[in-house]
Amino acid sequence: MADTSFGSGAQRSRDLAHSQTAYLELVRRRRMYGGILLVLFIALMASGFNLAQSRNAGGFLNGLPNVFAFPSEVLSEAWEKRANLPGIFLEHVPALIETLNIAAVSTLLGGIAAMAMALLATRGLARWPRLTGLFRRMMDICRAIPEIVIALILIYILGGGPVPAVIAISLHTAGALGKLFSEVAENADLKPVEGLQSVGASWGQQMWFGVIPQVAPNWLSYALLRFEINVRASAILGFVGEGGIGYDLKIAMQWGMGRYDQVVAIFLLLFLTIVLIDRVSDHFRNRLVKG
Amino acid sequence: MTAFAPPLAETITRRFARRSMAAFAIPAVMLAYLVYAAISFDLAGLASRARMDNAAILLADFWSHKTHVTRQNRTGDLIVAVEGEAKGTYPKGHLPDWVAQDGDVTVIDLGDDHLITYDQGGARYSVPDYGVIDIRQTEDGLTLTAPEPLPDWINASDNRVSVTTDAGRFAYTRSKVETFRYQPGWPLFFFTPASAFHGMSWPELAASALWGERVDPDRTNIAAMAGDFWNNSMWRHRDVIWAMFETVLMAFLGTFGAAIVALPLGFMAASNMMPFRLVRFGLRRVFDFIRGVDGLIWTIVLARAFGPGPMTGALAILLTDTGSFGKIFSEALENIDEKQVEGVRSTGANTVQRARFGVIPQVMPVLLSQVLYFLESNTRGATIIGAIVGGGIGLLLTQAIQTQKDWEDVAYYMILIVLTVIAMDSLSGWLRRKLIKG
Numbered sequence: 001m002a003d004t005s006f007g008s009g010a011q012r013s014r015d016l017a018h019s020q021t022a023y024l025e026l027v028r029r030r031r032m033y034g035g036i037l038l039v040l041f042i043a044l045m046a047s048g049f050n051l052a053q054s055r056n057a058g059g060f061l062n063g064l065p066n067v068f069a070f071p072s073e074v075l076s077e078a079w080e081k082r083a084n085l086p087g088i089f090l091e092h093v094p095a096l097i098e099t100l101n102i103a104a105v106s107t108l109l110g111g112i113a114a115m116a117m118a119l120l121a122t123r124g125l126a127r128w129p130r131l132t133g134l135f136r137r138m139m140d141i142c143r144a145i146p147e148i149v150i151a152l153i154l155i156y157i158l159g160g161g162p163v164p165a166v167i168a169i170s171l172h173t174a175g176a177l178g179k180l181f182s183e184v185a186e187n188a189d190l191k192p193v194e195g196l197q198s199v200g201a202s203w204g205q206q207m208w209f210g211v212i213p214q215v216a217p218n219w220l221s222y223a224l225l226r227f228e229i230n231v232r233a234s235a236i237l238g239f240v241g242e243g244g245i246g247y248d249l250k251i252a253m254q255w256g257m258g259r260y261d262q263v264v265a266i267f268l269l270l271f272l273t274i275v276l277i278d279r280v281s282d283h284f285r286n287r288l289v290k291g
Numbered sequence: 292m293t294a295f296a297p298p299l300a301e302t303i304t305r306r307f308a309r310r311s312m313a314a315f316a317i318p319a320v321m322l323a324y325l326v327y328a329a330i331s332f333d334l335a336g337l338a339s340r341a342r343m344d345n346a347a348i349l350l351a352d353f354w355s356h357k358t359h360v361t362r363q364n365r366t367g368d369l370i371v372a373v374e375g376e377a378k379g380t381y382p383k384g385h386l387p388d389w390v391a392q393d394g395d396v397t398v399i400d401l402g403d404d405h406l407i408t409y410d411q412g413g414a415r416y417s418v419p420d421y422g423v424i425d426i427r428q429t430e431d432g433l434t435l436t437a438p439e440p441l442p443d444w445i446n447a448s449d450n451r452v453s454v455t456t457d458a459g460r461f462a463y464t465r466s467k468v469e470t471f472r473y474q475p476g477w478p479l480f481f482f483t484p485a486s487a488f489h490g491m492s493w494p495e496l497a498a499s500a501l502w503g504e505r506v507d508p509d510r511t512n513i514a515a516m517a518g519d520f521w522n523n524s525m526w527r528h529r530d531v532i533w534a535m536f537e538t539v540l541m542a543f544l545g546t547f548g549a550a551i552v553a554l555p556l557g558f559m560a561a562s563n564m565m566p567f568r569l570v571r572f573g574l575r576r577v578f579d580f581i582r583g584v585d586g587l588i589w590t591i592v593l594a595r596a597f598g599p600g601p602m603t604g605a606l607a608i609l610l611t612d613t614g615s616f617g618k619i620f621s622e623a624l625e626n627i628d629e630k631q632v633e634g635v636r637s638t639g640a641n642t643v644q645r646a647r648f649g650v651i652p653q654v655m656p657v658l659l660s661q662v663l664y665f666l667e668s669n670t671r672g673a674t675i676i677g678a679i680v681g682g683g684i685g686l687l688l689t690q691a692i693q694t695q696k697d698w699e700d701v702a703y704y705m706i707l708i709v710l711t712v713i714a715m716d717s718l719s720g721w722l723r724r725k726l727i728k729g
Binding site: 045049146152267 | 334337341343537544582583592593595597603674678685688708
């Protein structure tokens with residue numbers, strides 16, 4: 001940056017005398033650009049918020065006092081019935097396990113698909129180097145389609161149950177993990193692959209013995225992070241579609257007054273599970289990446 | 292050395308044995324888990340529950356449409372309408388070229404020599420390689436004349452005759468006679484029959500736009516076309532584009548709002564910026580709480596307070612991401628190089644100046660690239676949040692899916708969402724490269 005401000009060649013000696021003014025000039029210009037960008041950004045945020053507010057059913061300031069109304073209503077009712085909570089916990093554990101199973105199965109299936117797609121889409125490793133672009137686009141599309149779209153369409157075809165959610169989350173996981181996996185694989189050392197090639201290993205053997213051992217810790221760490229995300233996604237899909245703890249939550253919410261102890265119990269169950277999984281996966285990821 | 296050699300060799304062999312055990316055990320455990328999951332998800336029962344006919348309808352509807360040609364038998368009124376909807380009705384005198392009306396007689400050409408004729412007192416359907424199915428209406432019911440024996444694709448009773456062929460479907464009841472013709476493509480995507488531009492080919496449209504006579508004397512033809520397209524009542528482009536924009540707006544406001552809120556909080560939660568342990572500890576737990584409660588629950592709570600709409604969605608994203616950003620920002624701040632801060636401190640700068648000139652320039656690229664990553668994933672997330680709070684494209688999508696027949700709309704929204712997400716993906720990637728390099 002500094003070099004360019006001083007100019008080059010014949011001008012240099014003359015500009016050196018004015019280096020201070022040139023520097024101050026540069027600083028001023030940079031500040032001005034920064035200021036303009038900031039003003040533009042603030043204007044964009046403000047007008048965007050205004051627009052969002054005008055298209056919302058309730059206004060921001062009108063709603064603000066109500067933010068705590070619903071939680072406090074729910075909590076106070078649940079507090080009165082706090083004796084019921086342990087029983088309700090147990091009642092919803094099967095649904096929680098279903099939600100976790102959906103997340104685990106789709107992380108597993110999506111991860112396996114992502115492994116294959118990532119290797120096929122990585123330059124230098126791909127089985128068919130000409131098709132890397134195709135596999136990249138496939139991953140992009142898998143990533144771009146929101147899970148809810150696939151889940152709702154599959155519910156129409158397959159009926160309710162966990163399978164539509166599994167397929168929807170797996171597809172998304174394959175795309176998202178595929179991109180991350182391929183970024184890791186790009187940095188893999190190619191020497192083992194070449195060594196295996198020289199002894200006549202097939203492409204599958206080259207990948208399995210030459211690449212996978214190198215990238216496995218990073219890949220596992222990404223897969224664990226994805227599992228965390230998928231637990232949340234599977235709860236949300238349950239709320240919108242069918243199955244798992246999200247569905248129980250929706251039913252309890254629709255019931256409204258009188259079932260708020262259920263709502264609180266499910267909230268708590270979900271909260272504790274998510275925090276626990278976050279902690280455990282944080283711990284393992286740290287160990288995996290650091291050695 | 293030699294004394295150590297045998298145990299060393301032994302250890303290595305043992306390790307190898309353990310490794311090769313693991314190489315078999317891990318896939319075996321995975322497989323066992325998948326089998327358990329398949330049983331607990333009742334995969335076997337799925338086959339009986341799956342509605343493959345629904346799948347066929349859905350797939351056909353994604354890329355094709357049907358046109359209804361309906362005659363009311365009492366009045367003799369003929370209506371030709373796309374999907375049988377009022378807004379897709381062809382105006383009198385502008386029927387599609389495969390429907391010919393001449394007085395009381397209507398001839399429908401379904402292609403491949405399938406010809407249907409509506410005439411006074413009945414209708415005829417001539418099916419190639421079979422013959423003519425003739426239906427006459429009498430006082431006491433319908434009389435069917437067709438080559439015997441009747442094949443199973445003709446379903447006949449006293450009150451109703453229906454015929455299903457590859458070319459289309461035909462149904463005659465006492466009150467009306469209907470023909471459905473299936474054709475590929477999304478009909479009326481650009482102009483509804485109400486528009487003057489309906490039925491023009493691309494060259495005709497271009498000619499009309501550039502030098503054709505004004506259809507509407509008040510506007511140029513290009514403006515009229517844009518207006519007719521924008522206000523298309525069948526595909527509702529205006530509403531759809533607005534909804535898509537709302538979704539992107541939610542993601543934008545939520546992500547950057549969260550970044551603005553989280554930046555000072557991140558400073559306060561970083562151990563090298565905030566001397567008071569209690570504040571740090573408290574803020575960290577707040578971040579954990581916000582992230583743990585999860586976007587779903589925040590969305591529900593906020594939707595109760597603010598009602599449905601894009602602002603609620605934006606606030607839900609803002610709240611959820613504040614937790615994530617607070618954590619990421621404070622960690623990034625803890626990993627900075629202290630030398631730069633010391634340099635600024637040596638010039639006598641106060642805390643704010645040290646933060647502005649010593650810290651921000653170091654962490655800005657990291658923070659911005661995280662924010663842009665979130666922006667891109669929130670665009671997709673805003674679709675789901677929209678479905679929960681009732682705003683944006685998520686709402687349109689769930690509504691279209693719930694009708695269980697507007698699958699072409701679902702396909703349209705899906706394509707739009709995918710294109711938007713990919714566009715946001717490349718935009719944020721481009722910005723990231725620009726900002727981090729420069």
